[in-house]
Every structure is written in structure tokens, then in C-alpha cells.
Amino acid sequence: xxxxxxxxxxxxxxxxxxxxxxxxxxxxxxxxxxxxxxxxxxxxxxxxxxxxxxxxxxxxxxxxxxxxxxxxxxxxxxxxxxxxxxxxxxxxxxxxxxxxxxxxxxxxxxxxxxxxxxxxxxxxxxxxxxxxxxxxxxxxxxxxxxxxxxxxxxxxxxxxxxxxxxxxxxxxxxxxxxxxxxxxxxxxxxxxxxxxxxxxxxxxxxxxxxxxxxxxxxxxxxxxxxxxxxxxxxxxxxxxxxxxxxxxxxxxxxxxxxxxxxxxxxxxxxxxxxxxxxxxxxxxxxxxxxxxxxxxxxxxxxxxxxxxxxxxxxxxxxxxxxxxxxxxxxxxxxxxxxxxxxxxxxxxxxxxxxxxxxxxxxxxxxxxxxxxxxxxxxxxxxxxxxxxxxxxxxxxxxxxxxxxxxxxxxxxxxxxxxxxxxxxxxxxxxxxxxxxxxxxxxxxxxxxxxxxxxxxxxxxxxxxxxxxxxxxx
Amino acid sequence: xxxxxxxxxxxxxxxxxxxxxxxxxxxxxxxxxxxxxxxxxxxxxxxxxxxxxxxxxxxxxxxxxxxxxxxxxxxxxxxxxxxxxxxxxxxxxxxxxxxxxxxxxxxxxxxxxxxxxxxxxxxxxxxxxxxxxxxxxxxx
Numbered sequence: 236x237x238x239x240x241x242x243x244x245x246x247x248x249x250x251x252x253x254x255x256x257x258x259x260x261x262x263x264x265x266x267x268x269x270x271x272x273x274x275x276x277x278x279x280x281x282x283x284x285x286x287x288x289x290x291x292x293x294x295x296x297x298x299x300x301x302x303x304x305x306x307x308x309x310x311x312x313x314x315x316x317x318x319x320x321x322x323x324x325x326x327x328x329x330x331x332x333x334x335x336x337x338x339x340x341x342x343x344x345x346x347x348x349x350x351x352x353x354x355x356x357x358x359x360x361x362x363x364x365x366x367x368x369x370x371x372x373x374x375x376x377x378x379x380x381x382x383x384x385x386x387x388x389x390x391x392x393x394x395x396x397x398x399x400x401x402x403x404x405x406x407x408x409x410x411x412x413x414x415x416x417x418x419x420x421x422x423x424x425x426x427x428x429x430x431x432x433x434x435x436x437x438x439x440x441x442x443x444x445x446x447x448x449x450x451x452x453x454x455x456x457x458x459x460x461x462x463x464x465x466x467x468x469x470x471x472x473x474x475x476x477x478x479x480x481x482x483x484x485x486x487x488x489x490x491x492x493x494x495x496x497x498x499x500x501x502x503x504x505x506x507x508x509x510x511x512x513x514x515x516x517x518x519x520x521x522x523x524x525x526x527x528x529x530x531x532x533x534x535x536x537x538x539x540x541x542x543x544x545x546x547x548x549x550x551x552x553x554x555x556x557x558x559x560x561x562x563x564x565x566x567x568x569x570x571x572x573x574x575x576x577x578x579x580x581x582x583x584x585x586x587x588x589x590x591x592x593x594x595x596x597x598x599x600x601x602x603x604x605x606x607x608x609x610x611x612x613x614x615x616x617x618x619x620x621x622x623x624x625x626x627x628x629x630x631x632x633x634x635x636x637x638x639x640x641x642x643x644x645x646x647x648x649x650x651x652x653x654x655x656x657x658x659x660x661x662x663x664x665x666x667x668x669x670x671x672x673x674x675x676x677x678x679x680x681x682x683x684x685x686x687x688x689x690x691x692x693x694x695x696x697x698x699x700x701x702x703x704x705x706x707x708x
Numbered sequence: 709x710x711x712x713x714x715x716x717x718x719x720x721x722x723x724x725x726x727x728x729x730x731x732x733x734x735x736x737x738x739x740x741x742x743x744x745x746x747x748x749x750x751x752x753x754x755x756x757x758x759x760x761x762x763x764x765x766x767x768x769x770x771x772x773x774x775x776x777x778x779x780x781x782x783x784x785x786x787x788x789x790x791x792x793x794x795x796x797x798x799x800x801x802x803x804x805x806x807x808x809x810x811x812x813x814x815x816x817x818x819x820x821x822x823x824x825x826x827x828x829x830x831x832x833x834x835x836x837x838x839x840x841x842x843x844x845x846x847x848x
Contacts, residue, residue, distance in 0.1 A: 273718045300718050302830035302845065326826040326847045362820065421783035432823035433848060472782035475826045475847075479775060482829075487764060497767070497829035638717050639848060668821040 236276055244691040248276060254283040260294040261625065261691045266683055269636045273300035275307075281495045282310050286503075287317025289566055289573055293625045295580045296687035297634030297679055301325070303498030306579035309628040311564065312504065314572055319509045320501035321485070321516070323576035324559050326478040328516055329523035330435075330469030331402075331555035332603040333531060334614070336455040337538070338547035339462040341441045341703065351439060351541050352661050352704035358533040359437060361430035361708040362665030371424050379427060380412035380473075383521030384553075387528035393535075393550075397528060399592050401553040402582065405524040407517035414511045415473075415518055416480045423473030423522060428529040432665065432708040434632075434673060435468040436605075437530070439704035440612065446696040450598045450616045454551050456698050463700055464548075465612060466530050467605050468708070469557065470523035477519045481512040504574050513559065520558060527553060551614070552592075552601040556581045556631035562590070564626055575626050583629040583694040585619030602694045604685055607633045607678035608670070609655045609662075611701050613685045615694040629694030630685065633678035642677040643668065655705070664707040673707060709839065712740035721824075722831065722845045730766075731794045733840035734773060734805070738791045741774050741846060744822045745781070751789035751818065753810035759791075762802045766834050769796070769803040770842060774827040776809070785814040824848055 239247045241259075246267065248258040258279040262270060270276065275298050282304050283292035289311045298307030303322025312318055344351060371379070379386045384398055384405025398405045412420075430437060442461045445451050456463070470477075485500045488508055494500060502509035535545040559576045566573070584591055584600045591600045600617035610633070621627045637645075648667030651674055655662050664670045688694040712725040723740040727733030742748040759776050763769030780786040786809070794807035814820070826847040833843040 302828040302847070326828075418779055418783070422779065424783075425785075426782065433825070472778070472825075476779070479771075479826050483768065483772070486768065497832070635718050639721060640714050641716065666819075666821045672822070 244687050248280055250283070254280060255288050256283050256291050258283050258292040258294065260298070261296050261687055261693060262294070263683060263687050266296060266679060266687065269679065270298055275300050275305045278303070278305040278496070279308060281499055282308055284495070285310070285312070285318055285320070285499065285501065287313035289313060293628065295628065295630045297579070297630040297632055297684045299634045299636070301578065303496055304576065304578045307630065307634060308578045309576065309580045309625055311573035311575040311626050314504055314574060317504055317574060318501035319504050319513055319559055319574055320499060320576065321478045321481045321512060322498040322500065323578055324478070324516060325557040325578045326475045327469040327557055328474035328477060328519040329555040330557045331523060331527065331553060332605055333466045333527045333553040334551040334601070334603050335464040335531060335534065335548050336551050337462045337464070339542065341460045341462065344462055344542065347541055348439065348704055349661055351537060352663055352706060354537040354541055355437060355534060356663040356706050358537055359430055359530050359706070360428065361706065362432050371427060373420060373424070376420055376424050376427070377412040379525045380415065380518035380521050381410055382406055383524040384528040387525045392529045392532035397531065397550045400550045401524060402555055405528065405553070407520045409514055410517035410521050411514035412518040414515045416476065419473050419476035419480060422476050423471070426471040426473070427522070428526060429471060430468050430530065430708040431471050432669060435708040436608065437534070437706040438465045438702045440465055440700040440702050442698055443611065443701045444699040446698060447616065450697045451614070453595060453598050454601050454614065454697065455549055456551070456614065464534050465603070465605060466527055468526060468530070470519040471526065473522050474519040477515045481515065484508060516559060520555060523555070524553070552603060554581050554603050564622060577628055579631045580628045581631045582627055583615065583617035583621045584627045585617050585621060587619070602629055604630055604681070605632050606681035607675040608673045608705060608707060609658070609660055609702060610675045610681055611699050613681070613696065614698045614700065615685065615688060616697045618692055618695055621693040624691065625693045629688045633681040633684060635677055636679050637677035639672040639677070642672050642674050646671040646674040646676070660702050661704040662707065663705070670707060711736040717845060720845050721848050722843070724841055724843045727840045730840050731796055733842045734770065734796070735791050735794050737770065737774060737842050737844060738777060738788065741777050741824060742788045744824050744846065744848060746787055746818060746820050748789055751787045752812045753789045754812045755786065757786060757809040759807045759809055761805050764802060766803060767829060767832050769805055770832070770834065770844070771827045771829060773805050774844065778824050780809065787811045787814055787818060822848060
């Protein structure tokens with residue numbers, strides 16, 4: 236495939252054949268090697284062929300092969316001519332990351348870190364087949380899907396301030412759970428307030444480096460050694476079912492002929508089915524916001540119990556990295572509303588955007604990029620340039636390079652735990668096999684991923700954090 | 709004939725399942741899917757769920773069929789031990805699959821070692837040569 240180097244961190248697939256726009260890849264020579272080995276670039280090209288696509292089909296630095304759209308794919312569509320696609324959001328709708336700050340330092344918690352992690356492991360349900368704490372009624376579940384994190388706060392989980400520091404204030408206004416299938420609801424009921432499994436995790440972290448003091452201070456990150464808590468999870472079975480349901484409904488309505496990949500199935504934004512998908516997806520987004528809001532509450536309770544206080548444990552931010560949204564962007568010199576799909580990509584709006592909470596509006600949006608198990612994670616800040624470069628989007632994590640099967644063949648969960656312990660990292664998991672599958676060697680180098688984001692200007696480095704305690708779902 | 713085999717895939721799980729009939733290949737695809745989450749050979753056959761799915765083509769039928777496994781896990785904590793009496797037929801232009809899922813309710817005696825989020829169409833193949841082969845990538 237022809238690939239044109241624009242600069243050290245940007246490559247382009249020129250427009251050919253059915254492509255309506257070029258594809259642009261933010262990467263480095265090193266990361267490009269693994270991207271070229273799988274279907275990522277072909278998938279970015281396929282996205283560039285979709286109706287109503289604006290500017291370019293973008294690929295983030297942590298990209299890898301997905302289904303339909305690549306993971307790490309960003310595309311915006313014209314509201315009148317364009318489409319909305321479940322494959323452009325992904326199965327785990329509103330998979331996202333929430334970050335809590337604390338006033339504790341590494342030294343404060345050192346003696347009690349095992350206890351902290353152990354208590355969190357007991358309080359936060361995780362793993363496959365583990366239900367949440369309460370059996371909800373159908374009506375309550377629909378309420379959760381309408382109100383999102385607001386529902387959680389109204390029911391005693393967390394504070395109003397948390398809502399202000401959550402993307403969409405923790406509630407997608409367009410949600411309408413009446414379009415959810417009975418199956419989506421049935422899968423959602425037992426799983427509210429659970430971490431899940433796979434790559435989902437909860438980490439106690441310490442700040443290990445501050446790159447931008449001024450920005451970090453605004454985010455509540457003051458000093459090296461400060462303790463933070465990061466939560467990575469999504470909408471569980473409810474979100475997965477919404478994706479599967481609407482892929483099937485769209486195929487039955489529009490057929491699959493002419494699609495280079497069946498998972499690229501889509502509907503015109505204004506069609507009835509397109510609207511129903513958007514409303515159902517938004518309901519799943521809200522479920523995930525509520526999910527993370529409940530988990531945060533339990534984490535605070537554990538700190539209060541073990542450390543004596545949870546004061547100062549304010550939320551830094553909550554980002555969703557699998558979502559479709561309506562946003563205004565400047566295209567060809569005009570402000571235009573588009574339907575933007577971010578699949579494995581984090582919004583990275585720069586200063587001034589009204590979507591950003593007031594407390595952060597002068598510096599830009601916090602961007603939270605989790606690393607792989609046992610490696611560093613990063614806090615970045617959105618930039619104004621990103622709006623021109625990538626519709627205000629950057630990476631969402633490290634991105635896999637090795638199959639789970641291969642990881643299982645090469646690594647053992649028990650060994651990984653031991654190796655992490657020698658580096659001062661505690662690990663708790665529901666499954667050794669799961670630990671082996673998530674071995675950090677199976678992922679891209681997150682340091683390189685964030686470096687590309689920083690150099691390309693789509694998200695600037697603010698701080699680096701490293702894990703002390705890891706709970707894997 | 710081996711029942712199923714896993715292949716390389718960067719992020720997800722990809723398998724091929726085999727059978728002398730299409731039905732047998734579907735049964736083995738179900739076992740391959742279950743094997744990503746639990747050891748289906750160890751599940752006692754205490755509970756039975758009747759499964760009926762439809763599809764406008766065989767791929768949609770396969771994807772809907774495999775989705776039953778995760779749906780029953782998430783909503784009813786049911787662990788599949790074996791799909792039995794699986795039949796595939798046609799009703800008008802639609803394919804219809806009927807089967808009985810035998811298995812057990814999740815409890816502490818069982819170990820779950822992985823998650824399957826969804827069945828995808830990515831690289832899905834249904835082939836008939838000397839025998840039947842179905843290839844599936846699942847989102848894990």
C-alpha cells in the first residue's frame with residue numbers, strides 16, 4: 236500500500252479508488268512497523284470510502300486492527316449526507332477511563348497498600364460471571380441509562396462535583412433506553428457496578444514525573460509521589476448487545492452488498508434506524524458513566540476505612556474512548572456540526588471549548604491514557620491544534636501487538652505477578668490466565684505512543700504515573 | 709477430526725471449527741467460544757435452555773447462535789457444557805436453528821478464565837470442502 240511520509244509523526248494514504256478522502260496516520264517509524272503487519276491501514280482506507288466522511292480518515296498512534304473501523308480510528312460525518320456506524324464505536328460502548336486524585340503520598344500509603352488493594356478487590360465486583368451488588372428492577376435500569384452518572388450521584392454514589400468533571404457531565408442527553416432490546420436490558424441488570432474482565436483494570440498509582448507543572452496543577456496533580464487511582468471499564472454486556480443488535484438490524488434493513496467488510500454496516504444519520512442506534516448507544520454510554528461512578532464511590536469508601544479519610548479524593552476527569560457524538564468543528568473555514576466516531580480514541584479538546592468543564596477551560600481537556608498492565612500511564616492535555624489535526628482526538632492506550640493466544644503460550648500469570656512484585660507493584664486478579672493475556676509485552680510501548688501524540692501536537696504530555704497496586708478484572 | 713483450532717489475531721480470538729455436517733461445525737464453534745471462558749468439558753449438564761435463532765444468511769445465523777452463549781452467561785449465569793440436537797433448516801428466506809444448551813448455573817466450583825464480549829463478522833468464513841469449516845473472530 237502506498238504510504239506518503241508527511242513528517243516524522245504523520246503518514247498519509249493518498250486518496251485512490253473509492254476513497255472519498257485520504258487517510259492520515261499519526262505514528263512513528265517504530266510504531267508503523269506493527270501497524271503495517273495487520274489490517275489497520277486497509278481498515279482506515281475502508282473508512283475513507285464511507286458516505287459523507289469529512290476531511291480525512293484518521294488513525295491514532297496506538298492503532299491496531301479492529302472490525303470494520305480500526306481500533307484507534309477517528310472519522311467525522313456530514314449530518315445530512317453522512318452515516319453512523321456501530322462498528323465505528325465498537326462493542327464496548329463508552330469504554331473509558333476515570334482518574335481520581337488524592338492528598339496522599341507514596342510514603343503515606345506504603346505500609347497499607349496491600350490492605351488497600353485487598354479491600355478494593357473485595358468491594359469492587361470483577362471478573363466474568365460476577366454480578367453487581369444489587370439486583371435492579373427493569374425500571375431502575377432504564378433510569379440509569381437515561382441519567383447516567385447523575386443517577387448514581389442521586390443514589391448516594393459520589394458527588395455533584397464528580398459530574399462536572401466527567402465528559403458530557405456524565406449524561407448523554409440524547410439517550411433513549413426505550414430503543415434497547417430486552418436482551419440488552421437483561422444483560423445490563425446483573426452487571427451494573429462491575430469492573431468486568433479482559434483489559435479492564437483498577438490501579439493505585441503514584442505520580443512519577445511532571446512535564447507541565449502549570450497544567451498538572453490545574454488538574455489537581457501537584458507533586459511526584461502523589462497517589463492517584465485510575466479506573467478503566469465500560470458498559471459491559473449491555474453495550475456489547477446494543478452493538479450486536481444494531482449491526483443485525485442495519486444489515487437486515489440496508490443489506491451488506493458492496494461493503495468491503497460486513498462490520499462497516501451503517502445507517503444514514505437521519506434515518507430512523509440511525510437515530511435509534513444513536514439513542515441506544517447514548518443509553519449504553521450512560522450505563523458506563525454510572526458504572527464508573529459507583530466504582531469511584533467504593534474506592535473512596537475503602538480509602539476512608541483503611542487510611543482514615545477520603546478527603547481530597549476529587550475526580551480529575553472521566554473520558555470515554557468508544558463513542559459517537561455530535562460536535563462542532565471548523566471545516567473549510569466554516570463551523571459545522573458533524574457526527575464524530577472515536578473508536579479507541581480519546582477526545583483532546585484544547586482551551587476554550589465549551590464542552591470542557593469550566594475549571595479546565597483555560598488549559599484544555601485532561602486526556603487520560605492508560606498503559607498496559609504494570610507499565611506507566613499518562614495524563615495529557617488537549618490542544619487547539621488537535622481540532623484541526625484530528626477533530627480533537629488522540630490515543631486511548633497502548634494498543635495490542637500480540638494475540639492473547641500467543642501471550643498465553645509465552646507467559647505465565649504467576650510469573651508476571653512475581654516480576655511485578657520485585658518492581659514494587661502489587662497485583663490482584665480474578666484469573667491467572669487473564670493476567671498472562673494482558674502481559675505488557677503483548678502491547679505497544681505506551682511511552683512511544685504518548686510521545687507521538689505530543690510531537691504530532693494532538694495531545695501534550697502533562698504527567699506520568701506508575702502503578703503501585705493493580706486490580707485486574 | 710479435531711473439533712476446533714485457534715489462530716493468530718492481534719487483539720481478539722480467532723478460531724476455525726470443523727464438522728462432517730454444518731450442524732457439527734456449528735456445535736464445535738459453540739464449544740470453541742465457550743472454551744475461551746470456561747472448560748466446557750467440566751460443566752455438569754444439569755440445566756437445559758432451548759435455543760432458537762434466525763438469520764437472513766448462514767453468517768448471521770452463526771453469529772446469532774454463538775451470541776446465545778454470552779447472552780445466557782450475562783443474564784442467567786448459565787455455563788454451556790454442550791449444545792445438543794442442533795438442527796438447521798429454512799423457513800421462507802430465513803435460516804432457522806434449533807438446539808438445546810445443556811450446562812449448569814455458575815457457582816464457585818467452576819472457574820471462569822476469560823471474557824467474550826461479542827461475536828463479530830470480521831474474517832468470518834463458512835466453507836464446505838471435504839468437510840465443513842466455520843471461522844470466527846470474537847471480541848474478547
